[in-house]
Amino acid sequence: MENFNFYSPTFFAFGKGREADCGTLVRRFGGSKVLIHYGGGSVVRSGLLDRVKESLNEAQLPFVELGGVQPNPRSGLVYEGIDLCKKEKVDFILAVGGGSTIDSSKAIAAGVVYEGDFWDFYQGKWIEEALPVGTVLTIAAAGSEGSPDSVITNEDGMIKRGASGDAIRPKFSVLNPELTETLPAYQTACGITDIIAHLYERYLTNTKDVEVTDRLIESLILTMKTEAPKVMNNLEDYEARANIMWAGMVAHNNIVGVGRSQDWTSHQIEHELSALYDCAHGAGLAVTMPAVFIYNLKHDVMRFAQIAVRVWGCQMDFANPENTAREGIKALQDFLISIGMPKNFEELGAKEEDIEQLAYTCCYGKGNEGGTIGGFVPLIQKDVEAIYRLML
Numbered sequence: 001m002e003n004f005n006f007y008s009p010t011f012f013a014f015g016k017g018r019e020a021d022c023g024t025l026v027r028r029f030g031g032s033k034v035l036i037h038y039g040g041g042s043v044v045r046s047g048l049l050d051r052v053k054e055s056l057n058e059a060q061l062p063f064v065e066l067g068g069v070q071p072n073p074r075s076g077l078v079y080e081g082i083d084l085c086k087k088e089k090v091d092f093i094l095a096v097g098g099g100s101t102i103d104s105s106k107a108i109a110a111g112v113v114y115e116g117d118f119w120d121f122y123q124g125k126w127i128e129e130a131l132p133v134g135t136v137l138t139i140a141a142a143g144s145e146g147s148p149d150s151v152i153t154n155e156d157g158m159i160k161r162g163a164s165g166d167a168i169r170p171k172f173s174v175l176n177p178e179l180t181e182t183l184p185a186y187q188t189a190c191g192i193t194d195i196i197a198h199l200y201e202r203y204l205t206n207t208k209d210v211e212v213t214d215r216l217i218e219s220l221i222l223t224m225k226t227e228a229p230k231v232m233n234n235l236e237d238y239e240a241r242a243n244i245m246w247a248g249m250v251a252h253n254n255i256v257g258v259g260r261s262q263d264w265t266s267h268q269i270e271h272e273l274s275a276l277y278d279c280a281h282g283a284g285l286a287v288t289m290p291a292v293f294i295y296n297l298k299h300d301v302m303r304f305a306q307i308a309v310r311v312w313g314c315q316m317d318f319a320n321p322e323n324t325a326r327e328g329i330k331a332l333q334d335f336l337i338s339i340g341m342p343k344n345f346e347e348l349g350a351k352e353e354d355i356e357q358l359a360y361t362c363c364y365g366k367g368n369e370g371g372t373i374g375g376f377v378p379l380i381q382k383d384v385e386a387i388y389r390l391m392l
């Protein structure tokens with residue numbers, strides 16, 4: 001195991017009705033004027049936004065609002081949010097929604113206290129300082145409710161990039177699984193896929209002897225394997241939603257990724273797809289992951305075989321472990337298809353003729369001039385092109 005720091009100071013308020021605690025929590029973490037940031041309207045329709053406002057009113061907290069965050073959140077609204085916060089002297093940002101809303105909130109929070117262009121952070125500058133952010137999560141997926149990351153698409157070129165810093169870890173996150181019951185089946189499945197991807201990205205490591213994190217990751221994927229069908233059969237299954245919601249947080253606040261190298265190839269390759277075609281991140285990952293894993297299989301056959309046996313119930317073929325490894329990847333893909341995820345470029349709405357450009361932007365795009373991606377196997381543009389071709 002490698003040396004590591006782990007700092008995860010987010011306060012989690014989990015369970016039914018916990019959004020009623022928003023006002024108290026904002027006060028507890030020092031807020032006195034709030035920006036409520038939200039998405040395209042699901043929180044208005046569900047009545048959640050009104051409940052959040054009620055809670056802020058009870059705590060006598062003045063607030064302003066900014067809605068309209070799109071999935072794959074855009075830089076334009078971030079600039080608008082930064083201006084609004086400065087004008088209104090906002091000192092706390094409350095994200096009410098999914099990963100996109102939370103990421104947009106984190107970008108605003110970092111941008112308000114920074115003299116330069118907030119996009120600097122998405123080109124590699126570490127975020128040292130930000131306004132405090134709180135979240136009320138409405139979809140189990142991105143894990144942004146407990147992560148130090150934010151992913152934004154710059155409308156200038158439609159470049160999707162991530163930024164990080166402990167300063168943008170939420171001060172608190174309200175996780176009420178009931179709030180996810182209004183999610184359509186497709187979005188639910190996209191979220192489940194993203195959670196599984198966050199686990200695989202960490203599982204694919206070159207660090208030896210990381211049994212504790214290996215086992216934690218395996219147990220979380222096993223949990224998704226049992227809980228996902230329950231929730232797909234009954235979108236209002238509270239207990240399944242609750243397990244998935246907590247798994248989504250644990251999968252991505254990095255407690256299962258410490259002390260080991262990590263991969264993130266699938267995410268980097270997927271981000272180009274959701275930037276260009278505006279597909280859901282989870283749907284993009286469902287198509288990307290099997291292709292990446294097949295391409296990288298020979299780098300460490302036993303790692304893929306291990307997860308095949310321990311998670312997907314495959315029998316170890318000791319004479320030829322590569323068979324087991326392939327079976328495990330197939331089992332993952334079958335599982336994703338069974339919950340309604342796409343399996344190829346066409347189903348995703350991606351186009352073969354864009355492959356060269358996608359691979360180029362992935363390896364050399366703004367903010368990523370190094371030319372290689374991937375922590376498990378370093379890949380160059382021609383590898384990335386070959387992976388996109390496996391998705392056809």
Ligand code: NZQ
Binds near residue numbers: 039140141142182
């Ligand atoms: O905008 P509204 O109207 O709220 O609708 C949203 C949106 O259309 C809808 N939705 C959310 N909660 C709902 C609901 N509809 C009905 N009932 C509810 N309870 O779902 C749609 C998707 O929302 P979004 O916030 O985009 O989903 P998600 O949480 O999957 O976030 C995706 C974004 O997170 C980034 C992705 O790249 C993508 O841009 N990621 C962020 C990470 C991080 N910050 O740590 C890590 C991830 O790997 C990921 O890259």
Ligand code: ZN
Binds near residue numbers: 142194197198267
């Ligand atoms: Zn993700």
